[in-house]
Amino acid sequence: MIFLRGIIITLSFLLVWQLSVIIFQLPAYILPSPIQVFAALYTNVNLIAQESLSTILETLIGLFLGTLLGSSLALMMTFFRPLKSWLLPLLIVSQALPTFAIAPLLVIWFGYGIASKIVTIMLMLFFPVASAFFDGLRRTDSNWLDLANIMGASTWRTLWCIRIPAALPHFASGLRVATATAPIGAIIGEWVGASHGLGFLMLNANARMQIDLMFATLIVLVFLSLVLYFSIDKLLKYFIYWQKEN
Amino acid sequence: MMHAPAITIKNAYLRYKNHLLFDQLNCYLPASKTTCLLGPSGIGKTSLLRLLANLPVDTKTQQAAEIITSDGLPLTHRISYLAQTDLLLPWLTCLENTLLGYRLRKQQSHTIRQQAELLLNKVGLSKAFNKYPHELSGGMRQRVALARTLLEDKPILLMDEPFSALDTITRLQLQELTATLIKNKTVLLITHDPLEALRLGHQIIIMAGQPAKLSEPSLLNNKPPRDLTDPFLLQQQGILLQQLTHANEKSL
Numbered sequence: 001m002i003f004l005r006g007i008i009i010t011l012s013f014l015l016v017w018q019l020s021v022i023i024f025q026l027p028a029y030i031l032p033s034p035i036q037v038f039a040a041l042y043t044n045v046n047l048i049a050q051e052s053l054s055t056i057l058e059t060l061i062g063l064f065l066g067t068l069l070g071s072s073l074a075l076m077m078t079f080f081r082p083l084k085s086w087l088l089p090l091l092i093v094s095q096a097l098p099t100f101a102i103a104p105l106l107v108i109w110f111g112y113g114i115a116s117k118i119v120t121i122m123l124m125l126f127f128p129v130a131s132a133f134f135d136g137l138r139r140t141d142s143n144w145l146d147l148a149n150i151m152g153a154s155t156w157r158t159l160w161c162i163r164i165p166a167a168l169p170h171f172a173s174g175l176r177v178a179t180a181t182a183p184i185g186a187i188i189g190e191w192v193g194a195s196h197g198l199g200f201l202m203l204n205a206n207a208r209m210q211i212d213l214m215f216a217t218l219i220v221l222v223f224l225s226l227v228l229y230f231s232i233d234k235l236l237k238y239f240i241y242w243q244k245e246n
Numbered sequence: 247m248m249h250a251p252a253i254t255i256k257n258a259y260l261r262y263k264n265h266l267l268f269d270q271l272n273c274y275l276p277a278s279k280t281t282c283l284l285g286p287s288g289i290g291k292t293s294l295l296r297l298l299a300n301l302p303v304d305t306k307t308q309q310a311a312e313i314i315t316s317d318g319l320p321l322t323h324r325i326s327y328l329a330q331t332d333l334l335l336p337w338l339t340c341l342e343n344t345l346l347g348y349r350l351r352k353q354q355s356h357t358i359r360q361q362a363e364l365l366l367n368k369v370g371l372s373k374a375f376n377k378y379p380h381e382l383s384g385g386m387r388q389r390v391a392l393a394r395t396l397l398e399d400k401p402i403l404l405m406d407e408p409f410s411a412l413d414t415i416t417r418l419q420l421q422e423l424t425a426t427l428i429k430n431k432t433v434l435l436i437t438h439d440p441l442e443a444l445r446l447g448h449q450i451i452i453m454a455g456q457p458a459k460l461s462e463p464s465l466l467n468n469k470p471p472r473d474l475t476d477p478f479l480l481q482q483q484g485i486l487l488q489q490l491t492h493a494n495e496k497s498l
Binding site: 143150157 | 296299301302322325326327333335337347349350352380398
């Protein structure tokens with residue numbers, strides 16, 4: 001049913017697009033028709049696939065490292081209470097910095113290669129993961145903690161057996177936000193300075209007025225982001241099997 | 247299991263913010279007997295239980311008490327606890343939930359696993375070993391909680407309204423089951439249900455007033471669980487209800 005609805009929405013969108021190009025007689029350098037875009041996708045499939053690879057790589061590594069950083073920060077703030085009052089303001093300041101503005105700086109620091117993109121992604125997504133996970137860790141049912149206390153559990157065992165699993169649904173919502181943001185981070189990084197990637201390709205195509213290629217790249221990017229999001233979502237649902245859903 | 251000691255609580259004191267819940271409270275829990283504690287809501291019954299279990303309190307609470315056991319040993323690691331809610335962990339199966347204490351202390355073994363299965367059989371959950379809590383009814387979940395509590399095999403058992411969230415029939419069944427399984431333990435049972443106290447208790451104490459005081463314990467002679475059709479039970483229930491109504495008025 002969801003699948004069918006998706007197809008219907010996509011088809012009607014393409015239809016409206018094609019019709020508006022025909023009715024308003026828009027030139028291809030302003031808005032290419034879907035047919036032109038798919039033609040561009042077909043002729044440039046090798047180029048796009050090649051450039052996708054580095055974007056995918058950056059996104060996956062950035063997502064992994066950002067999640068790792070975010071969850072470590074959440075665990076540290078839970079465990080070493082004094083750290084929280086020192087760390088939390090820093091985290092919030094890091095989010096007040098616009099990623100777009102510091103991305104050029106990151107390119108200067110980390111180079112034109114993959115590293116600066118990974119750092120950009122990490123900067124963008126460690127916070128949603130850290131704050132969601134930290135929130136979950138703080139909200140452990142106090143009755144569970146009392147029970148563990150009476151059962152003679154150590155702080156570490158209580159954390160491992162009760163607090164972390166109990167916080168996983170929170171962590172999951174943070175990770176979902178992060179997964180949706182990660183490809184954006186990669187594109188920002190590539191726009192600012194890169195020699196590879198879908199963002200680089202789009203910027204080049206734009207400069208050369210190859211608007212059809214730009215749209216083709218955009219479609220691939222959207223497709224990849226969706227695949228990534230739904231894979232992560234599936235995985236999370238598999239591992240957090242006890243979470244209630246309506 | 248270690249031999250169950252008698253417990254004496256002396257000069258228990260608890261203040262929450264500016265509100266004195268109780269002061270100079272004394273209480274005696276006889277060895278291997280069930281003491282039922284009744285009284286109006288918010289009077290401090292659970293606080294007394296938490297004080298006994300040495301559970302952490304927030305910074306707004308000040309408390310103190312002298313706790314003496316008949317064998318002179320501290321209470322630490324000799325208590326098991328059954329709460330009003332089952333406190334099952336939703337990501338663990340029934341069997342894993344029953345073994346929670348051993349999992350937390352890293353003491354899981356083949357023997358204890360077998361004991362857990364035996365206990366789950368006893369509480370009537372032989373077919374639910376590998377089910378998750380959300381697949382069970384409230385009564386079944388509380389049975390798992392009971393099995394988890396009993397598997398701890400501690401001489402002292404603290405119960406805080408353990409059956410109050412259940413329907414009447416399930417509650418009566420679980421009371422019966424519990425009574426047969428907690429023999430030889432020193433038990434403190436907090437309840438709102440006079441009938442429950444009369445069925446399960448060896449002695450009944452009423453907590454009332456502001457700050458709260460404890461009544462003299464009323465002793466019940468024959469062995470629990472007492473039969474529901476026992477005319478003595480009904481007569482006592484009437485008297486107890488009167489006392490509780492009085493206690494409620496006194497505590498307003």
